[in-house]
Amino acid sequence: MANASEYEYDLLVIGAGSGGVRTARMAAATGARVAIAEDRYLGGTCVNVGCVPKKLYSYAAHFHDSFDDAAGFGWQLPGPASFDWATLRDNKISEIKRLNGIYQRMLEGAGVTLFNARASLADAHTVIMSSEHGDTTVTAEKIVLATGGWPWVPDFPGSEYALDSNQIFDLASFPKRFLVLGGGYIAVEFASIFNGLGSDTHLIYRGELFLKGFDQQVREFTCAQMEHKGVNLHFNTNIERIEATQDAYSVYLTNGDVLEVDVVLAATGRKANINNLGLDKLGLSLDEQGKIPVNERFETALPSILALGDLTAGPELTPVAIAEAMQLVDHHFTDTVPKALDYSTIPTAVFCHPNIGTVGLSEEAAREKFTNIRVYSTDFRAMKHTLSGSHERTLMKLIVDDATDVVVGAHMVGEEAGEVIQGIAIAVRAGLTKEDFDRTVGIHPTGAEEFVTLRTLTRT
Numbered sequence: 456m457a458n459a460s461e462y463e464y465d466l467l468v469i470g471a472g473s474g475g476v477r478t479a480r481m482a483a484a485t486g487a488r489v490a491i492a493e494d495r496y497l498g499g500t501c502v503n504v505g506c507v508p509k510k511l512y513s514y515a516a517h518f519h520d521s522f523d524d525a526a527g528f529g530w531q532l533p534g535p536a537s538f539d540w541a542t543l544r545d546n547k548i549s550e551i552k553r554l555n556g557i558y559q560r561m562l563e564g565a566g567v568t569l570f571n572a573r574a575s576l577a578d579a580h581t582v583i584m585s586s587e588h589g590d591t592t593v594t595a596e597k598i599v600l601a602t603g604g605w606p607w608v609p610d611f612p613g614s615e616y617a618l619d620s621n622q623i624f625d626l627a628s629f630p631k632r633f634l635v636l637g638g639g640y641i642a643v644e645f646a647s648i649f650n651g652l653g654s655d656t657h658l659i660y661r662g663e664l665f666l667k668g669f670d671q672q673v674r675e676f677t678c679a680q681m682e683h684k685g686v687n688l689h690f691n692t693n694i695e696r697i698e699a700t701q702d703a704y705s706v707y708l709t710n711g712d713v714l715e716v717d718v719v720l721a722a723t724g725r726k727a728n729i730n731n732l733g734l735d736k737l738g739l740s741l742d743e744q745g746k747i748p749v750n751e752r753f754e755t756a757l758p759s760i761l762a763l764g765d766l767t768a769g770p771e772l773t774p775v776a777i778a779e780a781m782q783l784v785d786h787h788f789t790d791t792v793p794k795a796l797d798y799s800t801i802p803t804a805v806f807c808h809p810n811i812g813t814v815g816l817s818e819e820a821a822r823e824k825f826t827n828i829r830v831y832s833t834d835f836r837a838m839k840h841t842l843s844g845s846h847e848r849t850l851m852k853l854i855v856d857d858a859t860d861v862v863v864g865a866h867m868v869g870e871e872a873g874e875v876i877q878g879i880a881i882a883v884r885a886g887l888t889k890e891d892f893d894r895t896v897g898i899h900p901t902g903a904e905e906f907v908t909l910r911t912l913t914r915t
């Protein structure tokens with residue numbers, strides 16, 4: 456740990472989100488004097504307007520299918536199930552408040568000083584804290600920028616009527632007709648959520664197919680499954696303008712269609728949250744991807760200023776921000792030099808319905824990287840749906856580098872795909888071969904056992 460008595464703190468973290476909180480707690484555990492500034496909500500995007508409320512809403516939306524599925528198993532409901540938005544929303548609000556409290560107690564318990572303030576850099580060791588009580592300055596040997604991202608909405612006539620993902624969770628009333636603009640995972644997830652909760656749902660995306668960058672077969676399969684569940688997908692089109700009518704919105708599309716909806720969500724991307732952070736004052740600039748460049752020790756161009764999480768390059772995911780936090784603390788506050796993070800085998804899930812879980816390379820990326828690959832894939836109706844009567848199907852897929860037999864990609868679309876792929880990700884990260892998968896005994900009867908029983912080559 457640095458001997459930095461000339462400063463008030465050894466470390467000052469700006470932003471108490473996924474990465475910032477973990478950095479502050481871990482650094483404080485080494486004996487460092489640590490402070491953290493947060494101007495909005497403890498826990499950051501993930502806890503307040505990201506992973507957590509989204510997953511709670513996704514659980515809620517899944518009940519729709521469960522009620523339908525139950526009849527084939529002998530369950531009879533007293534009448535048609537009805538959904539109360541206010542109950543879900545308010546229970547979600549209480550749960551987030553509980554989590555905010557846990558974060559506060561965790562920070563206090565770790566001995567971290569919390570500033571409820573908007574922070575901006577004054578120089579390489581000084582931060583201005585602005586709050587309703589005025590401005591103060593705080594000095595630190597090292598400063599970590601962990602301010603995350605902020606939704607970005609394109610400018611078009613009527614774009615002011617579109618909500619962003621920060622605003623969608625706490626709607627006053629439930630939208631009977633819901634429209635989401637965007638083709639990334641957040642757009643796809645909200646389309647599934649509102650469709651599952653009972654909205655007539657439209658997804659508008661200017662590209663040919665959503666989820667760019669994911670495995671093509673996964674994208675096509677997901678598209679078919681979501682359409683089957685009733686989501687209206689409009690590709691190769693965009694919003695031309697939105698007009699407010701008396702109690703709804705008319706959304707004019709570039710393909711000539713006009714849709715009447717109650718809510719428009721723009722899930723059109725996120726940008727680094729650097730508003731008034733003072734980067735320019737210190738000569739720090741963003742790279743062409745709009746991220747703060749850092750070296751392997753998370754140092755910006757000014758070595759006393761560090762950055763991590765969504766502000767820097769790499770997947771915008773909570774576990775990535777947390778892993779980076781632990782690396783950063785090891786580099787700067789312990790004698791350990793940690794092994795660099797392996798960004799190529801970070802698993803991820805998309806909580807559309809059915810879920811997607813994925814780790815490693817897509818088939819397309821593997822074809823580019825390796826001379827020969829082998830693809831094993833299966834597409835089946837899960838055992839549960841033999842009695843439920845649901846037509847939902849599951850896709851599982853392994854991609855193997857033919858020269859080494861190493862499994863370089865694993866993909867699933869189906870129930871609890873994220874839960875399944877988390878386990879498979881250990882094998883893919885460890886570089887295990889298809890033979891290792893084949894020698895693993897399955898768990899029966901599960902869907903996941905297909906990953907160790909895939910013997911028939913689908914294509915090379």
Ligand SMILES: Cc1cc2nc3c(=O)[nH]c(=O)nc-3n(C[C@H](O)[C@H](O)[C@H](O)COP(=O)(O)OP(=O)(O)OC[C@H]3O[C@@H](n4cnc5c(N)ncnc54)[C@H](O)[C@@H]3O)c2cc1C
Pocket residue numbers: 469470471472473474475492493494495496497498499500501502504505506507509572573574575601602603604620641728731732763764765766770771772773774776
């Ligand atoms: C709708 C949605 C769903 C998501 N779902 C998932 C998911 O399922 N799984 C997953 O892994 N990831 C998910 N993410 C991404 C995940 O939330 C982020 O990757 C993660 O929160 C990044 O952490 P961070 O520490 O970089 O920043 P954040 O968590 O965004 O924290 C930044 C914090 O800094 C504060 N701040 C900003 N500027 C200042 C300032 N100047 N002074 C003081 N405080 C400041 C902000 O208020 C915020 O609390 C989702 C994101 C969204 C938007």
